Amino acid sequence: MFIVLYACLISAPATCREERINVSMEAAAPTACLMSSQFTVAQWSEEHPQWQVGRWKCVPASRLSRDT
Known part of the structure; x- marks a missing residue:
């Protein structure tokens, strides 16, 4: 299972990226x-203070390539 989050730079809100975090709970x-x-997501935010998380979702690894 992955958490897919979308974050934008606080200093440049038009600069956004997608992050995938493996949470190892496939079953x-x-x-x-x-x-x-x-x-x-809160832990990722603390480690990346220049980014603001807008949204996130959980995606099974088997669907990850089809979702993005």
């Missing part, structure tokens, strides 16, 4: 990923 339900994703 878990997507609901479990959503419940634990807030902590992971």
